[in-house]
Amino acid sequence: MTTAFTVERWTPASRVSFVVIAFVIAAMAAAPLMLRAGNLDRLTALFIYIMLAAMWNALAGYGGLVSIGQQMFFGLGAYFTVRLADFGMNPFASTIASAFIVGGIAWAVSYFMLHLKGGEFAIGMWVLAELTHLLINLDRLIQGETGTSLISMNGYEADSRRIAIYLFALAAMVLLLGILYALLRSKSGAAIQAIRDNEVAAISVGVDVIQTKRKLFVLAAFGIGLAGALWLCSALTFQPKTYFSVQWTAYMIFMVLVGGIGKFEGAIIGAVLFFLIETWFGASGVWYLIGLGLAAVIFSLYFPKGIWGAIEQRFGISLLPIGYKLIIQGDKK
Amino acid sequence: MLSNLIQAIFLGGYYAMMACGLSFMFSVMRIINLAHGSLAILSAYLLFVLASKFGINPFIGLLIIIPVMAAIGWLLQRRVLDRSARSGELLPVLTTFGLAIVLDNLMFQRFGADTRSLAPYIGDLSWDSYTLPGGLFIGKLQILILVTVIVVIGALQLFLKRTQLGRSIRATAMDPDTAGIVGIDAKRASAAAAAIAMATVALAGAFLGMRATFEPYSGGPQLLSAFEATVIGGLGSLWGTLAGGVILAVAQTLGASVHPQGFLLGGHVAFLLVLFFRLYRNREIVFAWLKRRQA
Numbered sequence: 229m230t231t232a233f234t235v236e237r238w239t240p241a242s243r244v245s246f247v248v249i250a251f252v253i254a255a256m257a258a259a260p261l262m263l264r265a266g267n268l269d270r271l272t273a274l275f276i277y278i279m280l281a282a283m284w285n286a287l288a289g290y291g292g293l294v295s296i297g298q299q300m301f302f303g304l305g306a307y308f309t310v311r312l313a314d315f316g317m318n319p320f321a322s323t324i325a326s327a328f329i330v331g332g333i334a335w336a337v338s339y340f341m342l343h344l345k346g347g348e349f350a351i352g353m354w355v356l357a358e359l360t361h362l363l364i365n366l367d368r369l370i371q372g373e374t375g376t377s378l379i380s381m382n383g384y385e386a387d388s389r390r391i392a393i394y395l396f397a398l399a400a401m402v403l404l405l406g407i408l409y410a411l412l413r414s415k416s417g418a419a420i421q422a423i424r425d426n427e428v429a430a431i432s433v434g435v436d437v438i439q440t441k442r443k444l445f446v447l448a449a450f451g452i453g454l455a456g457a458l459w460l461c462s463a464l465t466f467q468p469k470t471y472f473s474v475q476w477t478a479y480m481i482f483m484v485l486v487g488g489i490g491k492f493e494g495a496i497i498g499a500v501l502f503f504l505i506e507t508w509f510g511a512s513g514v515w516y517l518i519g520l521g522l523a524a525v526i527f528s529l530y531f532p533k534g535i536w537g538a539i540e541q542r543f544g545i546s547l548l549p550i551g552y553k554l555i556i557q558g559d560k561k
Numbered sequence: 562m563l564s565n566l567i568q569a570i571f572l573g574g575y576y577a578m579m580a581c582g583l584s585f586m587f588s589v590m591r592i593i594n595l596a597h598g599s600l601a602i603l604s605a606y607l608l609f610v611l612a613s614k615f616g617i618n619p620f621i622g623l624l625i626i627i628p629v630m631a632a633i634g635w636l637l638q639r640r641v642l643d644r645s646a647r648s649g650e651l652l653p654v655l656t657t658f659g660l661a662i663v664l665d666n667l668m669f670q671r672f673g674a675d676t677r678s679l680a681p682y683i684g685d686l687s688w689d690s691y692t693l694p695g696g697l698f699i700g701k702l703q704i705l706i707l708v709t710v711i712v713v714i715g716a717l718q719l720f721l722k723r724t725q726l727g728r729s730i731r732a733t734a735m736d737p738d739t740a741g742i743v744g745i746d747a748k749r750a751s752a753a754a755a756a757i758a759m760a761t762v763a764l765a766g767a768f769l770g771m772r773a774t775f776e777p778y779s780g781g782p783q784l785l786s787a788f789e790a791t792v793i794g795g796l797g798s799l800w801g802t803l804a805g806g807v808i809l810a811v812a813q814t815l816g817a818s819v820h821p822q823g824f825l826l827g828g829h830v831a832f833l834l835v836l837f838f839r840l841y842r843n844r845e846i847v848f849a850w851l852k853r854r855q856a
Contacts, residue, residue, distance in 0.1 A: 294651045296595070296658060343840045347593030348796070350654045351788045352836065358785060359829040362822065474781060478662055481655055517666040524659030529641065532648045 237549050245547035256398055260391040268394050272462050274503045275397040276455045277483065279404050281495040281502075283451035284480035286408055289490030290420045291444040292427060294346070296477050297353025300360045301449040303471035304330045305456030307364050310466045313380045314369055320396065323457040330453030331446050338445045342438055354474065361472035375467035378460055393461045400458060404451045409492065411447065412550040416440055421550075424490055482520045485527045488534030493547055497536050562818075564697050569814040571699070573790075573807030574707035575772065579765040580787040580794075581714055582758035584802040587791065589734040589754040591650065592642055595657040598784030599664040600759065604630050604766030605679065605775050606672055612682040619679045619767055627763045634759025638752040661780060669777035679770035687771060706768050713761055714799045720757075730754050789832040808835075 260268060280302075288294045308326035313319045337356065344352050365372050381389060411417055419440045422430035431437055460466055479502060487498020509516045527534060533541070583597045594600075604626050611622040645656040680687035686705070690698045721727040729750045732740040737747040769775055769783065786809065794805025809828050816827015 288651070292651065294654050296654075340837055340840055344836070346591075346650050347587075347595075347654050348792065351593060351595070351785070352792075355785055355789060355829055355832055359826065359833070362826050362829070366820075366822065478658070481658060485655060514666045514670045518663055518670070521659045521662030521666065525641070525656055525663065528648075528652050528656040528659060529644050532652060 239549065242547055242549050253398070253402055257395065260394060265387065265390055268390055269462060270503075270507070272394050272397045272458070274499070275401040276458055277479070277503055278496055278499040279401050279451055279455040279458075280476070280480050281483035281487065281499040282405055282408055282492075283448040283455070284477075285484045285487075285489065285491075285495035286444050286451075287448040289484060289495070290412065290424050291441045291448075292423060293342075293441060293445065294350045295353040296350045296474065297355070297357035298448070298452050298480060299472050299474055299476040300353065300357035301330050301334065301452040302456035302459070302476050303357070303364065303468065304333065304360060305453030306460035306466050306471045307367075307370070307468075308453075309457040309460050310376060310378055311367070311369065313378055319378055319380045319383075319461065320392070323396070323454070323461060326457045327450050327454035330456075331450035334446045334449030335442070338442045342441055342445060354477075357472060357474070361468055364468050364472070370466070370468060373467065373469055375465060375469075377465045381461065381464055390462075393458070396461070397458050400454050404454070405496075407447065408451075409550070411443065412492065416443060417550060420444065478520065478524075482524050484534075485524050485532075486534055488536030488538075488540075489532070491534065491536045491540065492550060494534050494536035498534065501535075563695075565814050565818070566811065567697060567699065568703075569810040570807050571703035571707055571810075572813075573810035574703070574710045574803070575768060575806070576786055576790045576809055577803040577806030578706060578710040578713070578761070578768055579783055580790040580802045580806055581710065581717070581799055582761040582765065583784075583787045584791045584794070584796070584799060585717065585761070586755060586758040587796055588798075589730055590638070590642065590646070590751050592646060592653045592657070593788070594642075594758075595654060595784060596661040596664060596780075597657075597762065597787060598782070599661045599668075599780030600630070600633070601762050601766035601769060601783055602668065602775055602777065602780045603664060604763040605770035606668060606677070608679055608767055608770060609677050612679060619682050619771065623763065623767055626767070627760050630759040630763035630766075631756040634755040634757070634762075635752045637759070638755035639748070642755070643748060643751070661784075665778050665780055672777060674776060676774040676776045677770070678774040679767065680772075683771055702768075702772055706772070709764065709768075710803065713764065714803060717757070717761075717799055726750070726753055786828065789828060793832060793835045 256271070259271065263271070280298075284295075284298060287298075305326050308329045309319070309322045312322035312325055317325065341349060341352060341356070364370055370376055384392070412420060419430065419435040420443075422433065422435050423437055423440060427437060456471060459471075483498035483502045484495050485498070486501060487496065488494025505516075505520075509519070531538065579598075579601060583594060586592055586594055586597075607626050607629065608619045608622045611617040611625065612619055617625075641656060641660070642653055645653045683702075686702050688700070689702075690700045691704075692698055721731055729740065729745040730753060732743070732745055733747045733750040733754075737751075740747050740750070769779075790806040790809050791802050792805070793808050794801030794803065809831060812831030813824045813828040816823035816825070816830070820826070
């Protein structure tokens, strides 16, 4: 008795989705020609949300590292941008340099934070974020909680600046998602998914867990740092309290939990959903936050796989495949 | 300086009061409850409502609020954490974090942004103090807090050691499945532990309100200092938590004497140093063990 099977990575659906994605990116790149200024700013925010969700998902969904302190990297990304711009660096160049500095800090920090387990790591990161916030406040340039602004941005005319930031955010988002996607499909991607599914089993088949987690930790810090820097570019003012607020991590958790933790598509769906909810209900203040918290509780209890997880299970589709699919063609006797 | 140090020890007692519920829950359920701080603020608000609306002294109010919080703890464990822990050890972190956001914002919705305090409702106690030889002042409330935390921790230890329920909680903490085999209802034991933890949270919330002010979003900072005290003292050890609280407070006091903004910085730095030291030492042990295996 033999069983015939084929191994498949690309499905027809995923091929179509790739073409669609290419079109969507092209359309978004052309959007400044058509959209009004306010809408352009909103889309910039959406791109930043997608970056945040994808990076938190990379960390928690794939690396099994739930952190409540990712606002640390968001704040640092913005801080180093202000700092470097104050030294006379071009603000856009500062943004990129800042993301690399944040990645470097994460690399150093990973050497002891990654040894913490579960909840300890989660709150340990929060403590680290608070510590960083306090240290940043000591910088004279920041003037404590008063904050400062990215003054050198004024060198650009408002409309062209808006378009430049929009395109920059779009490029950053595509780049980050591309890096993550490539990483997940590479050899370390297999290791990452092994860790996600069962850490002990992954160790037993020879996966270097810490090294693999470090890659994700640094990538997530880099991406969130870049997101923070971009947020600063479009908001212009830097107040430590708003950037180092734990609310950012709360948003990330909401987006990923609702979209589908550990699913590449899930984080993106969660971010789009969060964006829509914020657009419609953001003005209702406290109740909006209560709703977000409640959604996080309900999803974590009853739908831990999120929206995309449910869709995937139901219809067996994968738009951006990172795994392989085994198709058994039936028994031949 | 001596005076500052003594104050720090008393402050450490308060931190330990806030932390012992967290530490207790962690040692039994392996869950770090991120809503811990918010629940303490909730009990402070409940006491505040009792005092301001019905004229009930907060100490009498505790007779009502401790059972209420214990019931909340029981329900939290049975309805929420049990279910959440089933789908992996990371989900409770997310669930309790979501719960903290809900609680914080509900309290903001209900009580507004004003800072509150229970101090006006406890008469002289909030400012009365003993004078020691050498001109040292020690607040009566601070002494009460330190004595309470020592009594609470001592009672918890005795309870764990001597009573049937305490033993079943300890068995559950070690291995819930095996505990089940020998006839212990692990879920019940966990729920009882959560109820006890929340009863201590009610006390912590009361002391927070008496010695300082609070507002709806005070839960986060309370959680962080409780967590730091717990980790410094060694996760899951109750007397360790008391020591951790004192170390944390001393580090903060030292920090404040170095720099005007150094109070919180000092605490965070102490926390990281302890973590760093512990990891380094563990690694030495692991290396030594590996070498012996190879030899």
